[in-house]
Amino acid sequence: xxxxxxxxxxxxxxxxxxxxxxxxxxxxxxxxxxxxxxxxxxxxxxxxxxxxxxxxxxxxxxxxxxxxxxxxxxxxxxxxxxxxxxxxxxxxxxxxxxxxxxxxxxxxxxxxxxxxxxxxxxxxxxxxxxxxxxxxxxxxxxxxxxxxxxxxxxxxxxxxxxxxxxxxxxxxxxxxxxxxxxxxxxxxxxxxxxxxxxxxxxxxxxxxxxxxxxxxxxxxxxxxxxxxxxxxxxxxxxxxxxxxxxxxxxxxxxxxxxxxxxxxxxxxxxxxxxxxxxxxxxxxxxxxxxxxxxxxxxxxxxxxxxx
Numbered sequence: 001x002x003x004x005x006x007x008x009x010x011x012x013x014x015x016x017x018x019x020x021x022x023x024x025x026x027x028x029x030x031x032x033x034x035x036x037x038x039x040x041x042x043x044x045x046x047x048x049x050x051x052x053x054x055x056x057x058x059x060x061x062x063x064x065x066x067x068x069x070x071x072x073x074x075x076x077x078x079x080x081x082x083x084x085x086x087x088x089x090x091x092x093x094x095x096x097x098x099x100x101x102x103x104x105x106x107x108x109x110x111x112x113x114x115x116x117x118x119x120x121x122x123x124x125x126x127x128x129x130x131x132x133x134x135x136x137x138x139x140x141x142x143x144x145x146x147x148x149x150x151x152x153x154x155x156x157x158x159x160x161x162x163x164x165x166x167x168x169x170x171x172x173x174x175x176x177x178x179x180x181x182x183x184x185x186x187x188x189x190x191x192x193x194x195x196x197x198x199x200x201x202x203x204x205x206x207x208x209x210x211x212x213x214x215x216x217x218x219x220x221x222x223x224x225x226x227x228x229x230x231x232x233x234x235x236x237x238x239x240x241x242x243x244x245x246x247x248x249x250x251x252x253x254x255x256x257x258x259x260x261x262x263x264x265x266x267x268x269x270x271x272x273x274x275x276x277x278x279x280x281x282x283x284x285x286x287x288x289x290x291x292x293x294x295x296x297x298x299x300x301x302x303x304x305x306x307x
Contacts, residue, residue, distance in 0.1 A: 018099035022053035041252025047107040047170040054104040062128040073130040084122040111169040117162040124158030146219035164193030171253040188245025195238035205279045259298035
């Protein structure tokens with residue numbers, strides 16, 4: 001690899017190195033996502049990984065890494081603002097000294113990802129940060145931040161639906177879309193992103209409420225079996241809407257998207273079968289064998305549909 005990099009012009013060498021750095025972020029944080037991206041066509045693979053890496057870096061900033069490093073609430077806000085400004089500047093210029101941002105900017109410029117998608121994302125990330133000055137009040141520092149239906153909708157749009165739309169712009173960057181096909185694909189991308197996020201809210205219920213002191217699924221932090229069932233029903237509706245758009249995707253994207261959809265559908269079934277007490281104790285996971293079966297089924301189903 002190093003020999004091939006040595007032969008590239010300086011900017012191309014740096015861009016390729018930045019993509020490799022983004023890929024390492026995925027490998028470190030999500031084996032399932034990394035596996036799913038391998039099912040993407042070669043022309044999409046690095047771009048989707050570049051998107052994920054930036055999203056993960058921002059998410060880690062607001063989910064405790066900055067706190068563990070000793071940053072105050074004001075410093076956390078400034079760190080996120082710097083990342084946002086650097087991302088916007090890199091999209092404009094085509095360069096960043098931050099490799100993850102540089103890789104994302106390359107993808108954004110090639111795929112038409114702009115502030116209409118990045119701004120809502122960073123707005124949602126900012127919503128996860130403590131209010132400045134909050135640490136001065138010990139009671140406020142441990143208070144639970146609840147999300148009502150409106151704030152939940154806005155948060156999920158920025159944190160997840162726009163990520164689905166970013167990936168869609170990658171998949172269709174060389175396509176000529178009719179207005180009807182574009183609208184259907186965008187509905188599917190948003191629904192899939194929302195389903196993923198809502199599944200993760202249920203999977204991360206223990207960590208979100210105990211460590212991060214956030215309640216994404218209710219304003220008061222309460223969640224009973226009936227609430228869980230309502231969220232499961234919502235997720236299944238979102239997954240169904242996403243599945244309806246699968247035939248409209250380019251073929252070299254559909255297999256990976258179907259795989260991710262089926263993985264989260266299986267997770268939803270596991271969540272539906274678990275008690276709320278269990279969700280508050282541990283994160284629901286799939287075994288490696290279960291993931292492998294799902295991926296094989298998704299590949300077979302996509303081939304059958306294509307044939």
